[in-house]
Amino acid sequence: MFIKKYFEEFELTEVRETYGRTITETDIVMHAGQSGDFFPHHMDEEWCKTQPFKKRLAHGTLIFSVAIGMTAQFINEVSMSYGYDRLRFILPVFIGDTIKVKVSIKEKKEHKKPGYGLVVELVEVYNQEMKLVMVCEHLLLVEKTVKA
Amino acid sequence: MFIKKYFEEFELTEVRETYGRTITETDIVMHAGQSGDFFPHHMDEEWCKTQPFKKRLAHGTLIFSVAIGMTAQFINEVSMSYGYDRLRFILPVFIGDTIKVKVSIKEKKEHKKPGYGLVVELVEVYNQEMKLVMVCEHLLLVEKTVKA
Amino acid sequence: MFIKKYFEEFELTEVRETYGRTITETDIVMHAGQSGDFFPHHMDEEWCKTQPFKKRLAHGTLIFSVAIGMTAQFINEVSMSYGYDRLRFILPVFIGDTIKVKVSIKEKKEHKKPGYGLVVELVEVYNQEMKLVMVCEHLLLVEKTVKA
């Protein structure tokens, strides 16, 4: 769905949540295949048994890709993605864990580009125990209604 | 390959480069399938023709996942990934572009965790015209040889 | 997004449309891999050159799966999918064609299950030349507001 949501329309109290998604062995095997990262942390169950976490872990880039994909619910035609800051993997995600994403507006600030403001979305990923597993800030450059 | 490379052994002059990899239509279709992001920017060739960039774009999370995967060349047993900062998508990556990753040591600093230091790797992704398409900082928490 | 839309709320004038999606060689190869149908109509470019349509065709089941998937935009908690009628593949879909789906309400009728009515959605798939390539009727069993 295409929408137009201007800088002035973003509220610091806004929150949106996604559906949940179970991270499967399939996701990990396919992400290894896409990224080329076949490290034993993700692919070798026997080696993982000898490590502190005991089980195969999802790649950080998998959790980031799935989480960001889950937030792709509408297209704001007056906004551009600018990048991500402070991406942190707080807790490991294991096969069978179910994640959900919560997006809130953390900050709104001026930007040097005339007619635009910067919206900072806080992206938080929780597992089925409601523990925070990943967090990052998504920077959006958003048009203002009033250009001058 | 497992290695042990301590905090003191990282040099600010170190640079490593990866093989190249051509980003294909297959990568984009599979990344949509993995992330769940089927936005027309990536999936609708007709709509893209009406946009400034004219062609389907790779997802940012695809380029990040592939680039980080390409750098997964050895396992440093005395280092832990801490997260990523300042992830920016500078230029679009199109089907048929070939990317390469350059990793250099940007900064070494103290860290509150005793016996560890923080190494900041600068991860730069270039296309076949040697233009920078993506950049980020990878934070590594690395053991020191001398613990006290 | 979860919604509650009762039988009485469906209007014969309602229409919804999806984003477009380009059908790629990747989709065909992966659908062969999923369905197990490796018939030369889909997989052998040389053989296809000797046939009336000259090019590899998308599987009918691929177009049906993608089209139905494209319409999965919200979850109606008071509705159940009952099945599909009159599924017809009108024109071939080739690699590089872009499809869009239009869903309209064709018919509403009584159903033997007390408290429910039957909604018939007409699902039409168009290519980039706005030619109809696939059509079917989706049957929905929908709760009524008034149960008696």
Place this chain on the structure above:
Amino acid sequence: MFIKKYFEEFELTEVRETYGRTITETDIVMHAGQSGDFFPHHMDEEWCKTQPFKKRLAHGTLIFSVAIGMTAQFINEVSMSYGYDRLRFILPVFIGDTIKVKVSIKEKKEHKKPGYGLVVELVEVYNQEMKLVMVCEHLLLVEKTVKA
């Protein structure tokens, strides 16, 4: 294998069966990725636990695609697929269920296209408990030996 089987050669007593195939978590994850349908019915194990069926379900379009693919055993050069009628999903298919397909000739009738007749195949999909999970009618337009 290419064969030529004319309208007159189809018998109402004919039945063919396929191998069995276990529907895996991989199939569901990949079908979500192909179709773009990531609804929690298929992808969120935690949410499914709160629903009547308790477990993740295979997509209807997955079962249809796999079942039709399983019947793709030979190519009849004098026959064309015309479409499908009365597609019904009778029972849910869960991860680990094994399906088999039985194809019988339900009906033969005249068709307005000169020199052709219509063959209606009944396609029945059974699980490992021999319970019917899906059914549809496959319409084939088949050449007659005698054209006039």
Place this chain on the structure above:
Amino acid sequence: MFIKKYFEEFELTEVRETYGRTITETDIVMHAGQSGDFFPHHMDEEWCKTQPFKKRLAHGTLIFSVAIGMTAQFINEVSMSYGYDRLRFILPVFIGDTIKVKVSIKEKKEHKKPGYGLVVELVEVYNQEMKLVMVCEHLLLVEKTVKA
């Protein structure tokens, strides 16, 4: 299809051929993802331009896997695969090439296992110019009708 074909029934004059299959970029990207071999010969179009063959090559293991898969047309219940000899990759297979497989009986010989004989199938893979690209010998241990 399950069959029973005994050692005595294999004839040195038998030949069977498969459908054709076009090797696509998708096949190569997915095979890299499955095997973990992301060497630039298969994945880096720019590097390949600097090499004698100028284009990305299919992995040998991809051609072998697809070719052997294409010959999987029936299951002989009285035969077991014993292994493969003299696997040679004669010519490169490029994206867009179409391969076909020809299986002939090269040799029948006695085997130490009582009641069994060894059948050597010659597996030849040809491209669309009818040039031999791969060859190997498939060894089958096959039951004899007469056991003593």
Place this chain on the structure above:
Amino acid sequence: MFIKKYFEEFELTEVRETYGRTITETDIVMHAGQSGDFFPHHMDEEWCKTQPFKKRLAHGTLIFSVAIGMTAQFINEVSMSYGYDRLRFILPVFIGDTIKVKVSIKEKKEHKKPGYGLVVELVEVYNQEMKLVMVCEHLLLVEKTVKA
């Protein structure tokens, strides 16, 4: 990593080992999808229960592809793959088994191509119980330092 390792530099005492990799249901389903081999030995859990091995088996071509891919650790610019001999599948690999590959130099011999010698690598695949599951010989044509 590109290296130059000449014929004279290969030692009969050299051994290299790979990381381990767990063979998953995903690998088998994807290999069926890539190779087109959907035989019940790999895909039908119910049928497998009636067979001596009781469980679904990995395809031989999957184990071969993964094992060879696991050994793709560096690119020797003065060596060419010549083919494989004596490929044998000694024991079945089941879902959840973890394999590792050991490559040793079995033999060095003269070759008719002037300036080249033949190196025979013994490729052994072990499971988590350190049992040999697959073996083959990899033939490498390697440049000599001294050409005359």
